[in-house]
Amino acid sequence: MPITKLEEAVLDEHFIKYSYVKGFTATQSDTALFLQFESAPHKDLPHLLRWYTHIKSFGSERLKFPGCKETFLSFSSNCTKVNIMVDKTLEEGEVVADGQQQEQTEDFVDPWTVRASSNKGIDYDKLIDRFGSSRIDEALLERFEKITGHKPHHFLRRGIFFSHRELNRILNLVEAGKTFFLYTGRGPSSEAMHVGHLIPFIMTKWLQDVFDVPLVVQLTDDEKYLWKDLKLEQCNKLAYENAKDIIAIGFDINKTFIFSDVDFVSGDFYKNVLRVQKHVTFNQVKGIFGFDESSNIGKIMFPAIQAAPSFSSSFPFIFGGKKDIPCLIPCAIDQDPYFRMTRDVAPRIGLQKPALIHSTFFPALQGAGSKMSASDENSSIFLTDTPNQIKKKINKYAFSGGKDTIEEHRALGGDCEVDVSYMYLTFFMEDDTRLEEIRREYSAGNMLTGELKAELIKILQNMISEHQERRKSVTDEVVKQYMTPRPLNFHSKS
Numbered sequence: 001m002p003i004t005k006l007e008e009a010v011l012d013e014h015f016i017k018y019s020y021v022k023g024f025t026a027t028q029s030d031t032a033l034f035l036q037f038e039s040a041p042h043k044d045l046p047h048l049l050r051w052y053t054h055i056k057s058f059g060s061e062r063l064k065f066p067g068c069k070e071t072f073l074s075f076s077s078n079c080t081k082v083n084i085m086v087d088k089t090l091e092e093g094e095v096v097a098d099g100q101q102q103e104q105t106e107d108f109v110d111p112w113t114v115r116a117s118s119n120k121g122i123d124y125d126k127l128i129d130r131f132g133s134s135r136i137d138e139a140l141l142e143r144f145e146k147i148t149g150h151k152p153h154h155f156l157r158r159g160i161f162f163s164h165r166e167l168n169r170i171l172n173l174v175e176a177g178k179t180f181f182l183y184t185g186r187g188p189s190s191e192a193m194h195v196g197h198l199i200p201f202i203m204t205k206w207l208q209d210v211f212d213v214p215l216v217v218q219l220t221d222d223e224k225y226l227w228k229d230l231k232l233e234q235c236n237k238l239a240y241e242n243a244k245d246i247i248a249i250g251f252d253i254n255k256t257f258i259f260s261d262v263d264f265v266s267g268d269f270y271k272n273v274l275r276v277q278k279h280v281t282f283n284q285v286k287g288i289f290g291f292d293e294s295s296n297i298g299k300i301m302f303p304a305i306q307a308a309p310s311f312s313s314s315f316p317f318i319f320g321g322k323k324d325i326p327c328l329i330p331c332a333i334d335q336d337p338y339f340r341m342t343r344d345v346a347p348r349i350g351l352q353k354p355a356l357i358h359s360t361f362f363p364a365l366q367g368a369g370s371k372m373s374a375s376d377e378n379s380s381i382f383l384t385d386t387p388n389q390i391k392k393k394i395n396k397y398a399f400s401g402g403k404d405t406i407e408e409h410r411a412l413g414g415d416c417e418v419d420v421s422y423m424y425l426t427f428f429m430e431d432d433t434r435l436e437e438i439r440r441e442y443s444a445g446n447m448l449t450g451e452l453k454a455e456l457i458k459i460l461q462n463m464i465s466e467h468q469e470r471r472k473s474v475t476d477e478v479v480k481q482y483m484t485p486r487p488l489n490f491h492s493k494s
């Protein structure tokens, strides 16, 4: 049954206050409601349109939202109540099997979906167990400091980078005076990157400065073309736009090579892609990535392309054809499935397993339980936001752990565990002492949500406007230099 104009108006009102049908977490009710729409809502209903675009961006992943389907949904606004029947025939392949319902209440993380079952976000301890990685603990950080002579970055000290695979092996090499290289990447699906995307790049820049090592950055315009409803030329263009933001983070031009898969994959790089492809079966990628018979064949082979930069022999112009220079990959933990596969295949093709460090997720404004989406401008802060937009978004959308009234807040205190503004400060406030003071004062009720938000707004406004200034000086010519295959300036001691 198509949605009526009245129902649309009531829904628009609903989505002023709420991110989803049931508050701040996407559920099967969103999926069911989404299916009632035959096309996008009119732009005169901006809140409903935002919700629609956001739910649409999940693609078939919306079938995995938690919760059960209902036969009707009830909404009310301004004394108008509407009941929307959601009994439309399910899309093909859409039935969520009973056995899967149990799983929907658990966290889910893969390269395309990050879903927490609570507003406190993902349970990262459980994820370490499930993925079989290792925790970055105090002992490892002490060793890091001893070997590098650098106090670990606050992302490491605060557990934002919380998990690793064989970081010890990289430290052993450094201790023995040998070298390694860094590899990270970005899937260019939108012009504006959000601040969450910055996290692995900020870490990578710091590691490049500390270790003085080369870096390769892969822009997977091919991946985005295969997964998203975008034209190939558009993805390729976005790769070059995103490269500007990556360069603006400050990577050393003499030690950094950035490439678009569409333009670069060939020669020695492609030979490694083929080696990986020959040693991984369809059954294996089905198990790791959830592909099935209806997945396009580009998706099925793509993981080999994300694997190839882990091997130094893919870049003979940098490493002179050496096969054995080890690689360290900083990324958020959603990318780990690619590298579990890479680590599994590497010894079988006579190459080194890459080491990894994993970050937690920078949460969406609406809460650590909901997903940040590049197609929903209100779900995050973007690198293109103006100071005023930043202020408005934080004040209006950042989920607060404060209490409903000032009296109650003063008496009971705020909850930093769910407060998005506080979480954002843990990422971007460098001063440990001030951060701890804020945590204490807010939890005790001495500091109000508005005051907490004001501190965050100042930090983000400065950070983003400084980034925008640096980006202005990244011309097409500069991008071309970073993206030209060439020798990099480092001393090979492997």
Ligand code: TYM
Pocket: 111, 183, 184, 185, 186, 187, 188, 196, 197, 198, 199, 200, 218, 219, 220, 223, 306, 329, 330, 331, 332, 333, 334, 335, 359, 360, 361, 362, 363, 372
């Ligand atoms: P993409 O473009 O989805 O994300 C780019 C990088 O940002 C991380 N990330 C986040 N980190 C913290 N909080 C968030 N909310 C958040 N959202 C995304 C991702 O983990 C990633 O590190 N397939 C990749 C591109 C890629 C890549 C790589 C990434 C190719 N090779 C090697 C890392 C390492 C992608 O689409 O990333």
